[in-house]
Amino acid sequence: MKRLPPAIRPKYRYISYNVHCEKDLEFETVIGEIWDTLEEYLGVRKLSEGEIWIMKNQYNKKHQKGVIKVQRSMEKDVIAALTLLSGFNDNKGFLQVENVSGTLKNI
Amino acid sequence: MRYKDLFLLNVENSIKQKAVELGWEIPTKKRSLKILQEQKWEVLKKKISSSEKEILVVEAQDYELNKKILGQENVDILLSPEQKSNRNSGIDHILAKKAAKKNIAIAHDFSVLENCSLREKSHTLHYWKQNNDLCKKYDANFIITTNPENQYALRDPKNLGILLDRHNITEDSLAQNQTNILQSDFQ
Numbered sequence: 001m002k003r004l005p006p007a008i009r010p011k012y013r014y015i016s017y018n019v020h021c022e023k024d025l026e027f028e029t030v031i032g033e034i035w036d037t038l039e040e041y042l043g044v045r046k047l048s049e050g051e052i053w054i055m056k057n058q059y060n061k062k063h064q065k066g067v068i069k070v071q072r073s074m075e076k077d078v079i080a081a082l083t084l085l086s087g088f089n090d091n092k093g094f095l096q097v098e099n100v101s102g103t104l105k106n107i
Numbered sequence: 108m109r110y111k112d113l114f115l116l117n118v119e120n121s122i123k124q125k126a127v128e129l130g131w132e133i134p135t136k137k138r139s140l141k142i143l144q145e146q147k148w149e150v151l152k153k154k155i156s157s158s159e160k161e162i163l164v165v166e167a168q169d170y171e172l173n174k175k176i177l178g179q180e181n182v183d184i185l186l187s188p189e190q191k192s193n194r195n196s197g198i199d200h201i202l203a204k205k206a207a208k209k210n211i212a213i214a215h216d217f218s219v220l221e222n223c224s225l226r227e228k229s230h231t232l233h234y235w236k237q238n239n240d241l242c243k244k245y246d247a248n249f250i251i252t253t254n255p256e257n258q259y260a261l262r263d264p265k266n267l268g269i270l271l272d273r274h275n276i277t278e279d280s281l282a283q284n285q286t287n288i289l290q291s292d293f294q
Contacts, residue, residue, distance in 0.1 A: 020259065040225055080270040083262055084228070086221040092259035096129065097266050 010051065011072040015100050016107045017082065019064040021093030027059045030066065033088050034095070041081035042074075050074035058104075065098075067107060075100060108278065110264030111285040113162065113184075114252040116140045125258040130265060134289055138162050142186070148175055155181050162288065164214070167197055177205040183288055184212045184250070187219060189234040196234035196241075203241040212248035212288055213238055217267065218260050232274055239276045248287055251280045 003009075019030055031054050038047060051071050058067035070078050082095045101107050111132050115123060117140045123133055141161035145151040146168055155163065158181065165176050167188035176182055185206065188197030198206075198213060206213055215235050220228055235251070242249035251271060255261045268278040277284075 022259070076269050076273060079266055080273040083266040083270040084220060087259075092257065094259060094262060096263040 011102070012051075012069055013072050013075045013100055013102060014104050014107050015068045015070060015075065015078060015082075016098045017066055017068065018096045018098050019066070019088075019093065020096060021064070021088055022091045024061060024064060025088055025091075025093075026061065027056055027066070029088050030054075030059070031056075033085060034068070034082070037085045038078065038081050041084060042077055046074065046077065050078065052078065067104065108268075108282050109286075110268070110281050111289075112252050112264075112281070113140060113250070113285050113288060114254045116162075117142075118255060122255055122258050122261065126255075126261055129261055129263050131261075134285070137289070140164060142166065146172070148172055151176070152179075155179050167191055170197070170202075173197065173202060174205070177202055177209060177211055180209065182209070182211050183291070184214045186214045186252075187216045188213060188238070189215070189231060190219065194230075196237045198238045198241055200241060200245065203238075203245040203247050206242070207245045207247040210248070210291055212250050212284065213242055214250045214252055216252055216254045217262065218254050218256065221260065236274050236276055239280070243277070248284050249277070249280050250284045250288070251276070 019025055034054055038052065053069040055067045055069060079097050082097060085095050087093055099107055109132050110130060111134050113134055115126050115131060115133050116136055127133060139161050141158055142164045143151060143154050144166040145154060162183045163181055164184040164186050165182050166186045167173050168191050173188055176185060220231060239249050253261055264281055268281055271278060
């Protein structure tokens with residue numbers, strides 16, 4: 001199948017986040033909480049519009065940082081949802097959105 | 108934009124340090140912050156009249172008590188009016204006018220969203236928006252505070268601004284409106 005022409009190809013934003021928590025967390029814990037929060041705030045309809053991808057290969061356990069790929073129109077909704085995240089399992093913590101970029105290279 | 112939170116005046120140094128890392132500006136400590144929580148008007152009135160030097164924050168109670176609180180000169184902030192109200196935002200046009208007249212800010216506490224159900228969360232965010240609109244119409248001061256108990260109750264101010272923006276709440280509630288309260292202290 002041929003790739004869509006650039007004009008009608010969806011535009012994405014890469015959101016880099018920083019996990020602030022009492023202890024260092026595995027990617028599986030972080031991704032679970034992020035999906036729960038996004039689902040609670042945005043609902044299934046908006047989640048499907050956003051084409052959200054929480055990127056495993058970009059997660060850095062040492063620095064507790066990661067990247068979420070999202071459609072450009074949903075960028076602010078995703079950041080708003082992440083602000084409401086208030087803990088990871090039984091640990092207190094929050095997510096800080098550090099940077100938003102159009103390319104992964106610039107994050 | 109310079110993000111400020113008056114409630115950071117009263118927290119431990121470790122929390123202040125984290126707040127600065129996240130991008131908050133700690134207000135200069137001209138006066139300390141005092142939070143009053145009392146259900147009986149006679150007791151509350153005595154406490155209000157006895158404290159003149161502090162920035163006085165009174166936790167909102169029922170509608171009638173809030174009306175009396177907003178009639179006081181010494182009070183600077185009425186905190187979380189939606190919390191003790193029965194299925195309403197706790198502020199109507201009468202209270203908003205009173206708050207504007209006495210220069211009392213209506214404050215909402217972000218930390219209440221942490222441990223509540225989805226239904227309560229959605230209602231609370233709606234009440235914030237409603238109170239923000241009322242305060243805007245009657246020129247009352249409206250602020251949002253993180254009121255952090257520990258460093259994990261803090262949020263990045265820019266992220267918080269985006270959340271408020273999504274709910275049509277002005278971002279000034281995290282910045283300019285907080286400064287207005289500090290400036291009114293000098294008068």
